Amino acid sequence: MTGHVYQASVSWRREGDFAANAYTRAHTWSFDGGIAVPASASPSVVPLPQSVEAAVDPEEAFVAAISSCHMLWFLDLARRDGLVVEAYDDAAQAVMERVARGRMAITRVTLRPGIVLAGDALPDAARLDALHHRAHELCFIANSVTSEIAIAPRPARLSGDAQGA
Numbered sequence: 001m002t003g004h005v006y007q008a009s010v011s012w013r014r015e016g017d018f019a020a021n022a023y024t025r026a027h028t029w030s031f032d033g034g035i036a037v038p039a040s041a042s043p044s045v046v047p048l049p050q051s052v053e054a055a056v057d058p059e060e061a062f063v064a065a066i067s068s069c070h071m072l073w074f075l076d077l078a079r080r081d082g083l084v085v086e087a088y089d090d091a092a093q094a095v096m097e098r099v100a101r102g103r104m105a106i107t108r109v110t111l112r113p114g115i116v117l118a119g120d121a122l123p124d125a126a127r128l129d130a131l132h133h134r135a136h137e138l139c140f141i142a143n144s145v146t147s148e149i150a151i152a153p154r155p156a157r158l159s160g161d162a163q164g165a
Helices: 058-080 127-136
Strands: 009-011 026-029 038-039 085-090 094-102 103-111 113-117 150-153
Touching: 058 085, 058 094, 058 103, 058 113, 058 127, 127 150
Parallel strands: 103 150
Antiparallel strands: 009 026, 026 038, 085 113, 094 103
16 A cells, blocks of 8 residues: 555444434544544534533534644745744634535635744745745645635734734
8 A cells, every 4th residue: 555544543432312312422532642532523513412512523623634734834844945933823714514405514714824933024925925825735634625725824923023923
C-alpha cells in the first residue's frame, strides 16, 4: 500500500431507551498517541440530554481539522519565507445547510487566522495572502473535502503590539 494510513477508534455503549430514541449519543474518540476525546452528536442536531454539549461533535472536529491543517502549513511556509510567527489563532466557522431533501452538508468553512509576528515591521499583505493561499493549496484536509473554504485573515500584528490578534 502506498501513502499514509491514519486510524481512529470510536467507542459507544448504549445508555437510555434506545427504542424510544432517548439514548445517549456520548462516545469516545481514541487516537494512536493514547489520547481519548469525549465526543457526541451536536446539541443542535440531537437535543440535550441525549447529546453532550461539553464534548466535541463531528461538525466541530471537521472545522478544527481544516483549521489545524491550514495553520500547520502556514507556519511551515512562513518559516521557510523567513518570518517568525509568535502566535497563531483562528476563529474558524462552518456552515451546515440542507443540500437535498433529507440531506445536510457543511457547505462552507471560513478560516479567520490571526497571526503575531516577531520583528520590527510587518510584511506586506500580499506576501501574507500568498502564504495563506499556498497553505490552502497544500492542506491535505482541504484537498479532501467538497465544502467551499474561504480564508479571511485578520490583520497581522507584531509581538510588541499591545492589542490582541
